[in-house]
Amino acid sequence: MNTQTPSMTTAGIDKHGKRHWRTLAGWAVALGVLSWAWQGTGMRPGLLIENADNMLVLAGDFVPPNFGNIAHYIDQMLVTIQIAIWGTLLAVVFAIPCGLLSSENLVPWWIYQPIRRLMDACRAINELVFAMLFVVAVGLGPFAGTMALFIHTTGVLAKLFSEAVEATEAGPMEGIRVTGAGRIEEIVFGLIPQVLPLWISVSLYRFESNIRSATVLGMVGAGGIGVSLWVTMRGFQYAETATIMLVIIVAVTLLDMASQFVRKRFI
C-alpha cells in the first residue's frame, strides 16, 4: 500500500525511484549519526555487567538510609522549594511582557526579533551556569539560585507564552478593536483570556521542573538541598545521601500532585 500510493500520485517510475533512493539515504544518515554519537559517548554496556559486583556494594551502602539528620534535610528542602517559588514567580512576571513582545502577530519584526534573541540567550545557558555567575556576583546562598532560575525560566516561558499568543484567533481581538478600545485593552480583554489556560499550565510545569533544578543548585553554592547532597556524596556517606534523595522524591511528588490540583482548578 505504502509503496504504491506515491507511484500513483506522482505518476512516473522515475520519480518513484528517486523517492525510494532518498528514503534510503535518509536512513543511512540517521544510522550514521547514531553510531557517531555512540562512539563519542563511549557506550560500553558490558561494563554494567562486568562491574555488577561493585554496583551491588555501592547500592548496599545506601541501605538502610540514615534518618538521623532528616530534620535538617527537610529544612534544606524547604529552602529549595522557596528558591523555586520565587524563581518561577519572577520569571512569569517578566515572561508576560517579553512573551507578548516576541509574538509576530502583535509587534513588528524589529521588536520581536531582538527580544526573541535575548530570550534565546537566557534559555541557552543552563541554570547551573547562571548560578555559578550569580554566586560570584551576589555571594553564596539561595539568592544566587533564585536569580539563576529566574533568568533561565524567563527565557523558556517567554517562548512558550509567545507560541500560545501566536496560536490565538484574531477574531475576538478585532471584535474589541472595532468598539474603539485601545491596543492594550484589546490584549487584556481579547487575547489574555484566550491564552490564560495554557499560560497557567506551562507556568505550573516550569514550577515543577524548577523544583527539580533547584535541588542541584546547592552543588555550586547557590543554596538549597544540593549542598548537603554534594557534601554527603563527596564524603561517601551514602546512607545520608539516601535520606536526602528520599526527601527530594517525596517533596517533588507532593508538589507535582499539588500543581496538578491547581491546574485542574484553573483550566
Next chain:
Amino acid sequence: MSLTTIAVEHLSKTFGHSPVLQDVGFEIRAGERVALVGPSGSGKSTLLRHLVGLTKANRHSDSRVTVMDRCIQRRGRLARGSRAQRCRTGYIFQQFNLVGRLSVMTNVLIGRLGCMPRWRALIGRFTPEEHEMALRSLKRVGLEELAHQRANTLSGGQMQRVAIARVLMQDADIILADEPIASLDPRSAREVMDTLQRINEEDGRTIVVSLHQVDYARDYCQRAIALKHGQVYFDGPIDQLTDIRLAYLYANAELDKPHESRFPASAPTALRVAG
C-alpha cells in the same frame, strides 16, 4: 434626516494582484436600512471593513471614506483618531468575535471600553451604571437571563445577539453587520434580523448589513447595494432588485460587466435606480 451618514468615494482595494474593490462609491443617509448583496468574493466584507478602518484602501487611489462627517481614511491612510471614531460605529461579524472564556456580561461591557477613561478601561473596572446599561442592552436582545454564563456556552444565534448588545453599549449611531446570519439556522437568523430591524426602527440607528440570502434582504431592508466583482452593480430600493437582475448578479461566466444595455443606468458603471 437626509444627512449623509456614510460616504464612500472611489474606493479601490487590491489584494496581491486581484482587485477586490474597484472604484466603489455610494452614500447612505442616517436611519437607512441597507442590504449589501452579491455573490461570495464580490467584496462585501472588504467594503465593510474599510468603513471602520480595519482594512486600508490602495495607496495610489483617490479614495475617501467618511462616516458621520469625519474622515476614516483617505488615499489609503487612516485618519488620525480613527480608533476613537470607531466607537460611534458598531460592527457585527459573521463569526461573532466574542471572547469565549469571558461571561456574556463582560463581553457586553467590552462595548464600553472605547468610551471609558483609560485607567478604568485597563483594569476593567465598570461602574454600576455601566452594569445596568449592559443589562438593559441584554434585555433588548432578549438574553438578560444568560448574563452570567460564559459566552462560549451559547448557541450561534445567542452569540450574535450578544454581539448586538455589545454594539448597543457603544451607543453607536451606525451598525455595520458583516454576514451576521451566514452561520446561523433559519430561526436564529430571523431572531437576529428582527433584533436589528427593531433597533433601527426604535432608535433610528443606521444599519448596513451584508447578506448573501437575498430573501432576508427583501424582508428586512429598504435599500440594496449589490456588488459584483468589486464594483457596484445595483444601488436602489430593494423592490427594484428584481429576480432577473438577481439572476445576472449571481451569474458568472461572460456576464461580468454590469449590463448597461439591458438595464439602462444613470451612472455609467452601475445600475443606479432613483430612490
